[in-house]
Amino acid sequence: MTQAPLRIAVVGAGIIGLSVARSLSLLNAQVSIFERTHLGAGTSSKTFAWINSNGKNPDSYHALNCAGMREHVALQESEQAEARWLDVCGTYEWAADLLQQERLGARALGLQARDYPAARISRTALQGRIPELRIHPRSGDIWHFPSEAVLCPSLLLARLWSEARQHGATLHEGVDVLDIDERPDGVTLQLSEGKPWSGAHVVLATGRWTPALTASLGVTLAMIDANQPNKRACGFLGLTAALYVRLRANLITPEMNFRPDGGGRLLLQTPDLDDRADPAYQASTDGLIGQEMLARLRRTFHNTAHARLDNLSVGQRSRPADGLPAVGFITPRQRAYVVATHSGMTLGPMLGRLVAQELVEEKRDALLKDYPPDRLLNKSVSDFAPIATLHYPAAQ
Incomplete structure (x- = not known):
């Protein structure tokens, strides 16, 4: 007799949540996604989205x-x-x-x-590739990391959700998970819409909100509070209007990080100013940070000379207390599973596949060996x- 598909809830519809949902649906799980606001509304919409393993x-x-x-x-x-969402x-x-x-030289x-591909490049060669670039005369060796990438989160989210939906996943937006009741044979979610959901497992892919949900299971998970000013969890992101600058690559410079964001716009990061980033305060494009x-x-x-910022926001990062991922079951009953990590943009699709493999096929990949939440x-x-700081050169 054919076994009924596993019913699995995924809480959170960012890059991590949709990656998990997609991979679960590809393994024939019956997936329900619950998102308190809308698809991609959390950290996935405010990120530098630099795909790398540079100094990690x-x-x-x-x-x-x-x-x-x-x-x-x-x-x-x-x-x-x-x-194309990946470049x-x-x-x-x-x-x-x-x-x-x-x-930098020691890291490279x-x-x-x-x-890991890394090579020096001359000033002349780099300025030939980016003609508008100015390089300070006191700058040292320029290093090139050719395998690194940038991505467009919204297009990746579209891909992940489209494929999950095609394989039967359902998305419930504007629905908050109020409580989690774990039993030996399954789990029940109490939802803000009134009707509860019950199934075999729940995956918490809720980023910086994860500790609030684990608390309903009687468990605390040590994560940096991204609702408080903290340069490890909060950082400024500036988006320019279209510029006359031919930049395709990602730049980590002494003063600021730059990456293209489509249509001639650049996304800007200033790691040395992040100690002033406060998620409770909407920074002004005309204020001190914007002008700097x-x-x-x-x-x-x-x-x-006539550049302007169209937007200046504070990104709030998901960061476990030791800076490393927490991926796995969080209770002895093994019904509630958490995926909490920094570098979610880099890790999202791969973690989605490994998490689905563990839940459906009961096989835990060796790559996750060091990262249970315990x-x-x-x-x-x-x-x-x-x-x-060694974990994170510049800001990622």
């Missing part, structure tokens, strides 16, 4: 991110629609401060030793050492 440690985390990069390429190559455009990075130059050589971003932009590129359960952020 320890080795197992580097391997996880490299696998995520390969998964993105394979997924893009399987795309049948015309739109393997590479990253160029350089530093002006001597200490930062030494750290370390990546080479891990067979524009000043740095004009120092970096020709043709930007180390974070019933602890607080103060129980962990501060996240090392």
Whole structure:
């Protein structure tokens, strides 16, 4: 007799949630997605979306991110629609401060030793590729990381949801999960729309909101509070109007990070200013942060004297207390499963496949060996050492 498909709920419709939902539906699970606002409304809509494993440690985390990069390429190559959401455009990075130059060089050589593509490039060659670029004369070696990419989150979300829907997944927007009742044989969600949902498993792909939901199971999960000012969890993102700058690649420069965002627009990041980012305060494009971003932009590129910011926002990142992923069951009954991670853009599609494999086929991939949530359960952020800058060169 044919076994009935597993009924699985996915809470959260960002990159992680939709990646999980897509992969579950491809394995014939009966998937219901619950999203409190709308598709992609959380961190997935405010992100630099840099796909990389540049300086990510320890080795197992580097391997996880490299696998995520390969998964993105394979997924893009399987795309049948015309739109491309992934651009393997590479990253160029350089530093002006001597200490930062030494750290960059050591990181790049370390990546080479891990067979991660990295090579020096001359100023002349780079300015030939980006003619409008200005490079400060005190800048040191320029490093090129050609396998890195940027993506358009909205187009990736469209791909993930389209495929999940085609394989039977349903999306419930504007529905909040009020409570989770876990039993030995399944789980029930109490929903804001009134009618409960019951099934075999629930996957919490709720990013920075995860601790609020694990609390309903009597479990705390140590994550940095992204609702409070904290440069590890919050960061400014500036979006320019269209510029006369021919930039395709991702740039990590001494003053600011730049990536193309379509139609001549650039997305800007200023990691050294992120200690001023407050999610409770809507930064003004005409304020001090906005004006500083524009000043740095004009120092970096020709043709930007009249540049303006169309938007300045504060992105709120999902970050477990030790900076590393938490992927797995969070209770002994193994009905509630959590996926909480930084680098969600890089890891999303790959984690979706591995999570679905574990839930449906009961096989846990070796890439997840070091990342069960146990180390974070019933602890607080103060129980962990501060996240090392080494994990995250620049801001990702």
